[in-house]
Amino acid sequence: MTIKIITDSASDLPQDIIKEYDIDVMPLLVYLNEEEYLDGDTLKSKELFDGMRDGNVYKTAQISPAVFKEKFTDIAKKNQSCIYIAFSSGLSGTYQTGELMKNEVLKEHPNLDLDIIDTKCASTGFGLVVHKAGKMAKEGASKKDIINTVKFYSEHMEHIFTVDDLEYLRRGGRVSRAAAFMGGLLNIKPVLDVEDGKLIPIEKVRGRKKVLKRMIEIMEERGTDLKNQLIGISHGDDLKGATKLKEMMEERFGCDKFLINTIGCAVGAHSGPGTLAIYFLNEKR
Template sequence: MKTRIITDSASDLSSDIISRCGIDVLPILVYLGDEEYKDRETLEPKELYDNMREGKVYKTSQVSPQVFKEKFEEYAKKNEPCIYIAFSSGLSGTYQSSLIAKNEVLEDYPNFDISIIDTKCASGGFGLVVLKAAQMAMKGITKEEIVKTAEFYSKHMEHIFTVDDLEYLYRGGRVSRTAAVVGSLLNIKPILHVDDGKLIPLEKVRGRNKVLKRMMEIIEERGVNLSSQIIGITHGDDIEIAMKAKELMEERFNCKDFVINDIGCAIGAHSGPGTLAIFFLNELE
């Protein structure tokens, strides 16, 4: 029986990929004041970024255990094997919510075949893990093999990214108020990565062009056989910088396959407009 792939909206996959690969996506909740929105369902990234540029501040909330329970029960009743591939537990409580729901559903459906994977990944890196699993599921590959590969991808996925304005990272508690003010005055662009599921600053570079050049150097240091990989690129409502990154990856590493999409509301609410992120593997199976 075909394995069903479930994920959440922090995977930042396009609607085309989601539809084509039959991926079931649960939206992360986003709040503007008392108003509740569902990421990419009742709030699109473009609207979020436009509002953020005007000074509006969004907050996010994990997918609730109840929502997970309803979704898992849907597949348990049909006796369909499932894998829920989760947003990093270091950045969200969504993974923990899914574990609570899984245990509750198994009480009523003890034979339900479900696995949950904490990717320790975010945005396009998370999306590449989900995409690989969905492609395998479409080919009828066993659930055990899909889990094994998804865990390998999760472990070896690199996230190299920069933000255009440190103010948004300050609001999310990632940098100090002083760092945000000084950074803006000096046009400092931080380069960050994800380590054990958490955002970690790597370097600070002055200027947009210099930060792109340095990102390419880091990618060269960390990547392996980049030309034979699918490269993920996500952006905060700045397709021009995303396409510039794609061109540099093509020129420098002869990359051919890309998955490019905007950063959704779940992550964009914290990273802000102008964010650029590049994802690749540091080891191949």
Template sequence: MAVKIISDSACDLPKEILDGYDIDIIPIIVNKQEKEYLDGETLDPMKLYEDMRNGEVYKTAQIPPTMFEKKFEEIAKSGESTIYVCFSSGLSGTYQSAVITRNAMKEKYPNLDLDVVDSKSASVGFGLLVYKAAQMAKDGKSKEEILKTLDFYVKHIEHIFTVDNLEYLFRGGRVSRAQAVVGGLLNIKPILDIPEDGTLRPVEKVRGRNRVLKRMIEIMEERGGHADLKNQTIGINHGDDIEGAMKLKEMIEKQYGCTDFVINIIGSAIGAHSGPGTLSVFFLNEKPSQD
């Protein structure tokens, strides 16, 4: 029996990949005032971005233990060997909650065959791990082989992204009010990444949209120049800015000759914090030896 891959909605993978590889998704909770939504199920990201542009504020909440219990009980009863690749522990309590629930469920279902992997990643950077695991599972690879590859991806996946408006990072507590105001006045576009500990880190500040995209391409060279970028699957996602995403794709194609891309809109769980206009690129900084 093939290994089953599950994840949560922060992986931001396109529906065709999720359906094509039979990847089950546990939705993250998104709240607007007193109303609760399920990311990707009862809240469309386009609606979220429209509301955010109109001044609405969304917040996110952890996946409740009851949701994990339901999914993990299904796994136990099916007898499937399963890997749950989850949102970075540096940005959410999802991983810790999943592990606690898994351990508790094993007391009731000792046969539960479930490994929980901390992606230390977010959005399509996280999604590329899920995608790779699903490809390997479909090819009949063992759980041990998949876990070994995931460990490599966790350590070598790069996230390079920029936000269009610092106001959204201010709302999420990532920058001060003064930084958001001054940044807006000066057209400052921050470049951020997610280091190996899975947290969020500012890298540089660049003035102007075109310059920030050019700098993101340069950082790809600096961090991935020895990783055979041309033959990688490159992840790109956007906060309701498909034109910006396609421009970034064309720049990467021209610079590195890449042909394989996963491109998608940023879902509501991540978009609630990053806001509309966000652009991200994801790649490996080293080539896996098993490839």
């Protein structure tokens, strides 16, 4: 029996991959002036980033318990064997809510065959994990093998990114008002990482060109067998910047397999337009 893969919209997967591997994606919530939107459904990335450039402030929220309960109940009724691959518990409550609702549904449907994994990953780094699971499921891999691979990918996925404007991180409480102001004046571009599922700054670089160069250097320092990996690149409505990173990787490492996509609304509401991120494994099996 084919294993059903479920995830949430913070995985920022392109629609063609979602369709190819029949991945079930639950949207996180985005709010503008108290109006609710579904990430990637009733609100698209382009609209969000244009709105942010115009001064709109978006807020985000996790998937509601009711949505989880309905989804998991449907799984039980269909007797499906499923894996829910979740957004980092360090950045959202979706994993914890999923676990709670799984236990609720088990009371009524003890046949529920569902495993939930906290990837501690975000955006396309998270998406690469889900993509691998979907590919394995389609090829008929066992649930145990998929779970082991998902855990390995989650533990070894690097997230290296930069933002174009520190103001968006300030709104999310990641940097102070003074730091955002001075960073803007001095054209400071932070290099950030996701460590144990949480966002951390690791360096500050002056200027866009230098920060891209530094991201590639860090990739070389941390990556393993980069030439033969599927490399993730995501961007906040900056395809030109993403393409530049791709070209730098092709030249430096000989990479030729890429998953490039726009950052979704749930993540983009906090990182802002102009964000650029790269994702790769620091170890391979």
